Amino acid sequence: xxxxxxSFKDIxxxxxxxxSRIYTPEATFPMGGINVECFFLTAYVEMPVPxxxxxxxxxxxxxxxxxxxxxxxxxxxxSEVEETPVLNSMNLKPERSSSGRR
Numbered sequence: 001x002x003x004x005x006x007s008f009k010d011i012x013x014x015x016x017x018x019x020s021r022i023y024t025p026e027a028t029f030p031m032g033g034i035n036v037e038c039f040f041l042t043a044y045v046e047m048p049v050p051x052x053x054x055x056x057x058x059x060x061x062x063x064x065x066x067x068x069x070x071x072x073x074x075x076x077x078x079s080e081v082e083e084t085p086v087l088n089s090m091n092l093k094p095e096r097s098s099s100g101r102r
Contacts, residue, residue: 066091
């Protein structure tokens with residue numbers, strides 16, 4: 001038997017088995033034919049996890065190009081709203097610390 005015929009027979013046998021578990025074995029009649037009207041194909045590709053990039057840490061404050069207009073934000077520990085600096089993450093360099101308030 002060719003590989004294609006074997007694969008097709010496996011598909012039909014699997015269908016008949018699953019169909020009989022859902023509806024009872026008496027409901028199957030493979031000799032009457034099986035119409036495949038649609039099927040779902042699921043595929044996946046294993047991808048290696050990319051290495052984490054390492055960057056040199058900087059001591060200076062964020063660059064001016066990273067600063068956006070201030071906005072009002074509520075600070076729970078102070079129980080008040082205050083003008084808060086906003087930074088554009090695309091223009092930031094890795095810092096040793098960032099408190100969010102300067």
